Amino acid sequence: MSSSEQHAHKHDHDHDHDHSSCGLGDHKEQAVPFAASAAAAVYRIQGMDCSSCAKSLEKHMRTLAAVKEVNVNFSTGKMHIVEEGLGKEAVMQEVSKAGYTASPLAKRMGAKEASADRTGTQLTILSGILLLLGIIGSFTSVPEAVTISLWALAIVTGGYKPARSAFYAIKSGSLDMNVLMSAAAIGAAAIGEWLEGATVVWLFSVGNMLQARSIEKTRDSIRNLMDLAPSEAWVKTGDSLTRKQVEEIQVGEIIVVKPGEKIPLDGEVLVGTSSVNQAPITGESIPVDKTAGDVIFAGTVNESGALEVKVTHLVEDTAISRIIHLVEEAQEKKAPTQAFVDKFAEIYTPIVLVLAMLVIVFPPLFSFGTWGEWFYKGLELLVVACPCALVISTPVAIVSAIGNAARHGVLIKGGAFLEKAGAIQAIAFDKTGTLTEGKPEVKEVLTTAGESEEQMLRIARTVEEQAKHPIAQAIVTYAQKRGFAPLAGNDYRAIVGKGAEAVIAGETYYVGKPALFAELGVSTADWEDSIQKLQEEGHSLIVVGTAKRIIGLIAVADTIREITVRAIQRLKADGIREIVMLTGDNAGTARKVADQTGVSRFQAELLPEQKVEAVKSMQQKGQVVAMVGDGMNDAPALATADLGIAMGGAGTDTAMETADIVLMADNLEKLPHTVKLSRKALRIIKQNIWFSIIIKLAALILIFPGWLTLWLAVVSDTGAALIVILNSMRLLRFKDS
DSSP, X not given: OOHHHHTSOGGGTOOOOOOSOOOTTTTSOOOOOGGGOTTOEEEEEESOOSHHHHHHHHHHHHTSTTEEEEEEETTTTEEEEEESSOHXXXXXXXXXXXXXXXXXXXSSTTSOOOOOOOHHHHHHHXXXXXXXXXXXXXXXXXXXXXXXXXXXXXXXXXXXXXHHHHHHHHHTTOOOHHHHHHHHHHHHHHTTOHXXXXXXXXXXXXXXXXXXXXXXXXXXXXXXXXXXXXXEEEEEETTEEEEEEGGGOOTTOEEEEOTTOBOOSOEEEEEOOEEEEOHHHHOOSSOEEEOTTOEEOTTOEEOSSOEEEEEOSOGGGSHHHHHHHHHHHHHHSOOHHHHHHHHHHHHHHHHHHHHHHHHHHHHHHTTSSOHXXXXXXXXXXXXXXXXXXXXXXXXXXXXXXXXXHHHTTEEEOOHHHHHHHHHOOEEEEEIIIIIBOSOOEEEEEEEOTTOOHHHHHHHHXXXXXXXXXXXXXXXXXXXXXXXXXXXXXXXXXXXXXXXXXXEETTEEEEEEOHHHHHHHTOOOGGGHHHHHHHHHTTOEEEEEEOSSOEEEEEEEEOOBOXXXXXXXXXXXXXXXXXXXXXXXXXXHHHHHHHHHHTOSEEEOSOOHHHHHHHHHHHHHTTOOEEEXXXXXSOHHHHHHSSEEEEXXXXXXXXXXXXXXXXXXXXXXXXXXXXXHHHHHHHHHHHHHHHHHHHHHHHHHHHHTTXXXXXXXXXXXXXXXXXXXXXXXXXXXXXXXX
């Protein structure tokens, strides 16, 4: 068994020391995107309004010999590029050629970047004015040549950027909306439909402008979190304070945070006591008390006392920076629905293009109408050929939902996990540290007649001192408070899921569950009444002894979180069919916790591998199962479940990097919100897909009776895309009532 498996359950009294690795979520898609390459420069790309734009830009950049690798992601609006000899200016120039604007990503996430290029907006406004003047002129005695000239200028000004993008798309072998729309505008002009052509170009430009701004708003929803962290901090050197940029502050320096100020960097409190609002990181609504030795995070608010803080992370490594990085990485991963839609679009577009060519050529050949009439119908088909609304239906919804979750202290690690969260029917919970506080206390100590309580606790402390597990720590703390020092021990060994052993003064001592001593053949008959009574009262029992005799018994109990009870009630109200508690603890303790929390049922005295079997048995009933644990442990069960949810990610790098979903706070407060948000996202994605398909079908049907005009075709395409985007953006404002 691997170290991560041995370490699977902190409450199973498993004393493996190795916390350095965890198999959490290893079964899931954990591929590190190319975006993470250390050698890649990252640029923010503005002006992309469809995923085909990203593909076209990517293909264009790949035509350059100096570009070794490039990845353009529409969802996050970022380009990752590995190049040799081009330089930033040349990269930005090449992106500009393709019709988009690039700006290097700032080192400090959230720092001001290059402002957006507003040339496209200005050209759209000018195109609209020229179109309007032409229309006014057509109702007056102005010569026709003047009105046609105004419409031609409207086509040139409004269509300049799309035409430039279309040129580079064709050059790189892509067929995007810019190509199709440019062909439609040129075709309209060629058959003398100047007003139609100008209207098409202007509507397309307006649609693009609105789409781009809306999508940028969804992308900024996460990046704006960084505005919470100040750009400067008070650094203490000796007795003096100096104001410094956060980028210049090194790990180990001392910063001073005054009452009411935002905390600029992650650190550890050295001096002072205060209440800190951690909502930007954990989503917790109630401020948390902080004192010397406690960890604080950048972007949180110091509400009362002044604090002296030792910096523990550079500005680019703070928890909030890592959150943004992980969220943007998650937004770049395609959900199954998105992958399917993209595949469908790849097939749909060429089919409609071929159909457009056939419509232009064959009907007039067989005398079913004039060339001009069928050429116009072919142009309409060209416009309808690009399924922009369909392709955009899923990624914008996913970006919005993941962004909303992050602002509420929940990290969803990709679209696939968002979809899975919306489909869960059953949830299995770890007990200690998940449903309970995870801070057990020694409630009672019993010793065998003639044995010293002090000696027994010194032995227990010696065996438990190397373990990180909460029950072990509770015993060590109890012994420390009474001034009972550890003994000289060696040959420490963890016994998976049962306890631990060590050699003290030449004799092997065991500390663990009653079951461990039953296996050793040590009779617990004299203790049965005490064991039964304490377990029925909800205590976890730890026996101390050798392979021949029992020295004593330690009763430990944990407390239920109030938030846990409320969260489980809300999950039940939201229709989660089955809520199960899986624990390695005794049945008495498990029953008491189950009664207090309201879980549907529980399974007690489980070893790590038995928890895996419990999850599998739930899956065999046809249920989509989520497993909730503390992030550092429960690896096998979390990995087996359809969705692994870790708690307490704010203070745990491992949880942030390995779980499918991370609740940043060390409680279940935001789990119901996550389930509701995911379900809402699934509903919106389905709405978007069906709406997009119906609009396209309607447009296709209306072409052949001649009821669809070219400008209506444009409205049906760009308008549908805009409606889909706005519908998806509702997820940004979603609140769990």
